[in-house]
Amino acid sequence: MPASPDGSQLTVVVRVRPMNEQEKTKRYFQCVFPLDKKRLLLVDPEKYEKNILRANRQHERQFGFDSAFGPNSTQEDVHEATTAHLVESVVQGYNATIFAYGATGSGKTFTMIGTKEQPGLMSLLTRSLYDKIDLDEYTVQLSYLEVYNEVIRDLLNPSAGILELMEDDKGNVRVPGLSSVRAPNMNRIMQILQEGNLRRTQEATEANKTSSRSHALLQVNLMKNNRQHGKLFLIDLAGSERASNTNNTGQRLKEGAAINRSLLALGNVINSLSSGNKTRYVNYRDSKLTRLLKDSLGGNARTCMIAHVTAASGHYEETYNTLVYASRAKNITTKPVQNRPSSADAGYTEALREMRKEVDRRSIHLTNSMNQISDNNRRNGIERPKNGVVSTTPSKKDGTRGVSLFTQLKEQYMTLSDKQKKLRQRLMRANQEAYEVSMGRTSKIAILMAWEKQKHIEEKTAQSIERLKADVAELEERAEALADTRRKTEKSIRKNTELQKGLENRLRGQALNKEQTELVDLIVRMSEIEAEKISVRNDLALHDIIMKKTDNSMAKLQKYENLAEKLIEGNIEESDRQQLEQEYRIVKNQFHYHLIPLKNIQSTVSWNTEMLPSITSASSSKMSSTDFPLDHTFVLNRKKKQRDSVPMLPPMQRYHSQDLETMSDVDLDSPTSHHLPPLNAF
Numbered sequence: 001m002p003a004s005p006d007g008s009q010l011t012v013v014v015r016v017r018p019m020n021e022q023e024k025t026k027r028y029f030q031c032v033f034p035l036d037k038k039r040l041l042l043v044d045p046e047k048y049e050k051n052i053l054r055a056n057r058q059h060e061r062q063f064g065f066d067s068a069f070g071p072n073s074t075q076e077d078v079h080e081a082t083t084a085h086l087v088e089s090v091v092q093g094y095n096a097t098i099f100a101y102g103a104t105g106s107g108k109t110f111t112m113i114g115t116k117e118q119p120g121l122m123s124l125l126t127r128s129l130y131d132k133i134d135l136d137e138y139t140v141q142l143s144y145l146e147v148y149n150e151v152i153r154d155l156l157n158p159s160a161g162i163l164e165l166m167e168d169d170k171g172n173v174r175v176p177g178l179s180s181v182r183a184p185n186m187n188r189i190m191q192i193l194q195e196g197n198l199r200r201t202q203e204a205t206e207a208n209k210t211s212s213r214s215h216a217l218l219q220v221n222l223m224k225n226n227r228q229h230g231k232l233f234l235i236d237l238a239g240s241e242r243a244s245n246t247n248n249t250g251q252r253l254k255e256g257a258a259i260n261r262s263l264l265a266l267g268n269v270i271n272s273l274s275s276g277n278k279t280r281y282v283n284y285r286d287s288k289l290t291r292l293l294k295d296s297l298g299g300n301a302r303t304c305m306i307a308h309v310t311a312a313s314g315h316y317e318e319t320y321n322t323l324v325y326a327s328r329a330k331n332i333t334t335k336p337v338q339n340r341p342s343s344a345d346a347g348y349t350e351a352l353r354e355m356r357k358e359v360d361r362r363s364i365h366l367t368n369s370m371n372q373i374s375d376n377n378r379r380n381g382i383e384r385p386k387n388g389v390v391s392t393t394p395s396k397k398d399g400t401r402g403v404s405l406f407t408q409l410k411e412q413y414m415t416l417s418d419k420q421k422k423l424r425q426r427l428m429r430a431n432q433e434a435y436e437v438s439m440g441r442t443s444k445i446a447i448l449m450a451w452e453k454q455k456h457i458e459e460k461t462a463q464s465i466e467r468l469k470a471d472v473a474e475l476e477e478r479a480e481a482l483a484d485t486r487r488k489t490e491k492s493i494r495k496n497t498e499l500q501k502g503l504e505n506r507l508r509g510q511a512l513n514k515e516q517t518e519l520v521d522l523i524v525r526m527s528e529i530e531a532e533k534i535s536v537r538n539d540l541a542l543h544d545i546i547m548k549k550t551d552n553s554m555a556k557l558q559k560y561e562n563l564a565e566k567l568i569e570g571n572i573e574e575s576d577r578q579q580l581e582q583e584y585r586i587v588k589n590q591f592h593y594h595l596i597p598l599k600n601i602q603s604t605v606s607w608n609t610e611m612l613p614s615i616t617s618a619s620s621s622k623m624s625s626t627d628f629p630l631d632h633t634f635v636l637n638r639k640k641k642q643r644d645s646v647p648m649l650p651p652m653q654r655y656h657s658q659d660l661e662t663m664s665d666v667d668l669d670s671p672t673s674h675h676l677p678p679l680n681a682f
């Protein structure tokens with residue numbers, strides 16, 4: 001279950017901690033009441049005061065979350081209902097983040113770290129991770145840091161001192177110097193956590209004897225083939241209460257301000273993301289915490305926020321603030337992106353960067369030698385040709401002629417390569433859109449087919465069917481336009497490939513020495529690698545489209561499961577039951593029809609494999625495999641892929657009702673007629 005029940009990727013749950021002895025002594029009473037598994041009722045203590053001026057104020061407020069845990073909930077309850085499924089996502093290659101939010105003393109550390117007898121999520125989650133993975137295939141590495149007063153420290157290696165945050169040009173956040181330790185088993189993990197926790201900045205405040213004054217971030221890296229496969233971030237935030245509430249002064253007040261600053265920044269980021277305004281600027285830079293959490297809230301992660309409150313009336317204000325903060329966070333919809341399989345195209349980028357440098361270096365060298373020859377010729381009384389008029393046959397006497405033509409041809413080849421690159425990118429974009437259009441069309445046709453088999457169709461239904469048909473026709477038109485773009489682009493790519501080949505032959509004929517021949521090899525290989533890189537990118541993008549579609553289906557599945565659970569549980573009025581059953585049928589069908597395009601698509605190959613230059617071409621075989629840092633296992637995989645290539649989508653036929661029985665690209669395994677799909681399902 002990768003997403004929260006409503007389909008978003010941020011799960012927000014609330015845990016209410018039981019009242020402690022101190023609170024009972026102060027005669028505080030319970031002011032938070034779990035109504036069911038998802039809702040809480042907060043009662044303003046003023047309700048019980050005889051204040052005539054405030055008699056009309058609203059004293060009760062309901063809050064709804066993905067889950068609500070009462071004072072008697074166990075650590076396992078919280079883990080099972082909220083975070084256990086995130087482990088599955090990490091094994092699938094997603095990043096996941098769980099953070100504990102709440103005022104001082106509300107139970108954050110208890111949930112995240114727990115005690116020896118009642119281990120918290122950090123232990124339970126890592127244990128589930130170990131249960132899910134094959135230790136021969138994966139390794140687990142841990143890093144543990146704290147942010148205290150905007151300063152980052154390594155909790156596993158305090159001697160590292162103050163650490164800095166760095167962001168690379170792709171926006172990835174790193175903490176150079178942060179230690180990372182292998183955790184071969186659970187015992188070692190517990191030991192690492194305990195050691196780290198002892199180093200956390202803790203102080204006694206009025207609200208909590210062992211109050212954590214810092215944000216603690218445990219990073220669990222799942223490694224496969226020495227590369228990061230998935231990442232779990234577990235964060236125990238410092239208390240969110242306002243500094244004045246704990247009567248703190250001096251250093252405590254300063255800490256409170258720093259804590260508030262980062263939580264305020266976190267709140268702002270959450271508000272920006274939850275405002276639904278996609279163009280609104282999201283400022284992560286305001287604090288170290290938000291910068292560290294950038295990946296976790298912005299998109300490339302599944303996130304679970306566990307808000308903590310105490311049931312005691314004396315903490316009503318903080319409880320109210322926490323619940324409002326948490327319900328606002330519920331509006332965030334992040335788009336998780338699966339980590340690219342071991343950064344598949346990174347090797348190409350790296351190789352191209354190195355090659356470009358090498359071409360520049362050799363070109364400069366070539367120009368220098370040309371100038372040198374020219375100087376020598378002048379000294380020997382031979383004049384340089386005017387107006388760039390050059391002979392096509394290299395003259396041994398006047399080497400500059402050959403060199404100058406060589407340079408011109410080389411420039412032409414590079415320009416053409418650049419043009420090819422742009423054409424291939426255009427082809428990729430058209431491929432991707434066509435792929436999405438085709439998936440949408442498959443779903444809609446499956447729905448239409450199910451409905452058109454009906455004998456009696458009401459007028460309203462007939463109208464909806466017509467609308468759906470219009471949608472299908474529109475998609476088909478778009479698919480045809482895209483097919484046209486693809487045909488034309490492919491034609492241009494083929495033409496350019498021929499021109500490139502011609503230029504390559506002329507260049508080879510012009511090459512006067514080994515140095516120039518190597519330069520030709522290099523630019524030809526560079527052009528090939530550029531094409532391979534685009535093709536790999538295309539495969540990844542298509543993979544992402546499938547993942548997104550799968551995620552959507554999973555969200556539907558979850559809704560379906562919830563409804564089924566309610567129906568099975570019973571205890572519902574007859575009228576409610578009927579409505580629930582109706583809803584259940586609709587969701588079941590939505591799920592079924594969501595899966596159809598996934599079942600009908602052959603998922604692997606890129607369409608442009610024939611547009612790629614042969615990897616075993618003469619020029620590439622001349623390049624030494626050790627020359628550039630290209631991952632050759634990948635190249636070999638692509639070679640295999642080329643052989644296995646099949647067209648990704650079956651050729652499209654326009655949809656006509658009478659073709660019902662002959663449609664070849666739709667799975668006819670539809671539900672029975674009383675399980676008709678909702679016409680507006682997509």
Ligand SMILES: Nc1ncnc2c1ncn2[C@@H]1O[C@H](COP(=O)(O)OP(=O)(O)OP(=O)(O)O)[C@@H](O)[C@H]1O
Nearest residue numbers: 017103104105106107108109110208211212238239
């Ligand atoms: N669900 C719970 N069941 C039983 N005891 C709990 C629960 N939650 C918290 N406690 C207890 O309440 C006290 C305060 O909890 P904890 O230290 O986890 O709070 P905190 O939110 O981390 O506070 P701070 O921000 O100051 O570190 C601890 O003694 C803890 O054992």
